Amino acid sequence: MINLRATPANRACRSIAIILLLAAASSTHAQLEGDKLNTQPANHPVPAIQDTETPAQRDARMQWWREARFGMFIHWGLYSIPAGTWDGKQIPGIGEWIMNNASIPVADYKALASKFNPTAFSAHDIVAIAKSAGMKYIVITAKHHDGFAMFDSKADPFNIVAATPFKRDPLRELAEECRKQGLKLGFYYSQDQDWTAPGGAAYKTDDHQPPTFHWDKAQDGDFATYLHTKAIPQLKELLTNYGDFPVVIWFDTPTKDMTPALAGEIVTLLNQHPNLIWNNRLGGGYPGDTETPEQYIPPQGFPGRDWESCMTINDTWGFKSYDTNFKSTETLLRNLIDIASKGGNYLLNVGPDSHGVIPAPEADRLRQIGQWLAINGEAIYNTHPTLFGAEAGSFSPTEKDKKGQPKFIPTWNWRSTTAPNKIYVELFNWPTDSFHLDNLPRTVTSAYLLADPSHSPLKLTHTGSALDVQLPTEPLDPIATVLVLNTVHNKS
Ligand code: FHN
Numbered sequence: 001m002i003n004l005r006a007t008p009a010n011r012a013c014r015s016i017a018i019i020l021l022l023a024a025a026s027s028t029h030a031q032l033e034g035d036k037l038n039t040q041p042a043n044h045p046v047p048a049i050q051d052t053e054t055p056a057q058r059d060a061r062m063q064w065w066r067e068a069r070f071g072m073f074i075h076w077g078l079y080s081i082p083a084g085t086w087d088g089k090q091i092p093g094i095g096e097w098i099m100n101n102a103s104i105p106v107a108d109y110k111a112l113a114s115k116f117n118p119t120a121f122s123a124h125d126i127v128a129i130a131k132s133a134g135m136k137y138i139v140i141t142a143k144h145h146d147g148f149a150m151f152d153s154k155a156d157p158f159n160i161v162a163a164t165p166f167k168r169d170p171l172r173e174l175a176e177e178c179r180k181q182g183l184k185l186g187f188y189y190s191q192d193q194d195w196t197a198p199g200g201a202a203y204k205t206d207d208h209q210p211p212t213f214h215w216d217k218a219q220d221g222d223f224a225t226y227l228h229t230k231a232i233p234q235l236k237e238l239l240t241n242y243g244d245f246p247v248v249i250w251f252d253t254p255t256k257d258m259t260p261a262l263a264g265e266i267v268t269l270l271n272q273h274p275n276l277i278w279n280n281r282l283g284g285g286y287p288g289d290t291e292t293p294e295q296y297i298p299p300q301g302f303p304g305r306d307w308e309s310c311m312t313i314n315d316t317w318g319f320k321s322y323d324t325n326f327k328s329t330e331t332l333l334r335n336l337i338d339i340a341s342k343g344g345n346y347l348l349n350v351g352p353d354s355h356g357v358i359p360a361p362e363a364d365r366l367r368q369i370g371q372w373l374a375i376n377g378e379a380i381y382n383t384h385p386t387l388f389g390a391e392a393g394s395f396s397p398t399e400k401d402k403k404g405q406p407k408f409i410p411t412w413n414w415r416s417t418t419a420p421n422k423i424y425v426e427l428f429n430w431p432t433d434s435f436h437l438d439n440l441p442r443t444v445t446s447a448y449l450l451a452d453p454s455h456s457p458l459k460l461t462h463t464g465s466a467l468d469v470q471l472p473t474e475p476l477d478p479i480a481t482v483l484v485l486n487t488v489h490n491k492s
Pocket of ligand 1: 094310
């Protein structure tokens with residue numbers, strides 16, 4: 001979701017303008033709801049791993065990621081200091097965009113670095129929160145659009161080790177902790193937008209003028225030079241200085257500046273790391289490994305593509321002190337289940353504050369999701385999509401979405417995930433009597449509730465290809481109770 005100022009008066013007009021603008025500008029930059037898949041034939045100046053590997057090699061490379069299903073996105077940087085307020089004014093929009101939204105001059109923004117001393121940052125605690133949530137990987141902003149590197153960079157001095165009193169490298173500390181606690185680590189890198197490096201791009205906004213959309217002369221320069229002197233050298237540092245990490249590079253917001261030839265130079269570097277997974281936001285026509293729907297769950301997933309919905313817990317990625325619009329644990333958990341039932345991953349964001357701490361309402365919700373996963377994780381990790389489909393909802397015959405296509409209306413009674421000899425049914429609404437399924441895709445031999453420690457068999461009634469499962473009167477979990485159907489893998 002690209003951020004523009006969202007005053008009550010202009011929010012609607014701007015939303016429409018942004019959608020049209022983004023749709024026209026790039027289908028891979030933000031992956032808005034309704035965007036089409038990038039189906040361009042591979043005709044890249046530098047072939048990427050996705051162009052050259054066999055399907056078996058690809059399956060092996062993607063295996064851990066497909067099993068993981070749930071990861072933590074961390075947006076953390078200098079923007080956590082103003083936390084949504086500049087010159088005494090609350091700045092509308094997402095927190096990490098404050099420099100752009102408030103048109104902060106480069107020198108003033110860079111001065112934040114001398115105040116950044118997040119001594120309460122504990123890589124141990126952050127990885128432990130992710131682990132207790134049942135997350136299997138972390139992706140952290142190594143550099144966001146503000147150009148500030150959250151790692152020790154020799155390529156550019158505007159970084160957390162050289163320019164702050166903190167002087168520590170949180171990425172190194174997180175890498176060590178991820179190794180200790182058994183999680184994987186990936187790095188987000190804003191390769192295209194960079195608002196403090198001369199020549200770095202700025203996305204088109206209404207507040208700034210074409211062709212550069214810069215707001216300070218200090219931003220002017222040559223994009224290719226920026227790429228050669230900052231972005232590519234920093235990507236090299238990230239890819240070589242952290243041992244077995246990163247396992248993911250998460251690119252973002254490519255603009256037209258990222259030509260196929262320039263993107264090809266980045267691909268040459270990525271190709272030296274054959275196990276790396278990277279997303280569809282590099283630019284230059286490279287589809288990468290993963291679709292990245294942002295702030296929405298695609299109604300039917302992306303058949304044939306790996307995908308990951310990234311979402312916020314409140315309404316911002318980077319910390320904003322006054323954004324308390326936290327989604328409920330129920331919503332977050334149902335999102336995870338919905339995504340798993342469609343074969344995707346959930347990359348759920350946290351925004352640590354300027355002390356380096358994940359806000360308590362975010363950590364609390366993550367721990368609650370983890371409690372559910374500790375009992376029911378078998379129905380999420382390493383599962384396959386639903387064998388049914390209609391349970392997720394249907395397209396409205398009358399209502400249209402923002403692109404004029406039939407609007408998808410989700411229904412929230414149940415979802416289903418699959419394993420070779422099991423069908424899992426995650427029940428949100430507890431049926432009053434029995435749970436009924438038509439057109440069983442496999443033969444069901446027995447059933448039990450996953451949260452029942454004794455896995456007591458439930459009574460089954462078969463009627464042709466339909467099944468009724470007799471359930472207890474109360475659910476075992478108020479958010480989602482998992483019904484397990486043992487199956488003979490005979491029809492699918
Ligand atoms: O502009 C960024 C935004 O700040 C945030 O990082 C999100 C996360 O996917 N990506 C961009 C908008 O699409």
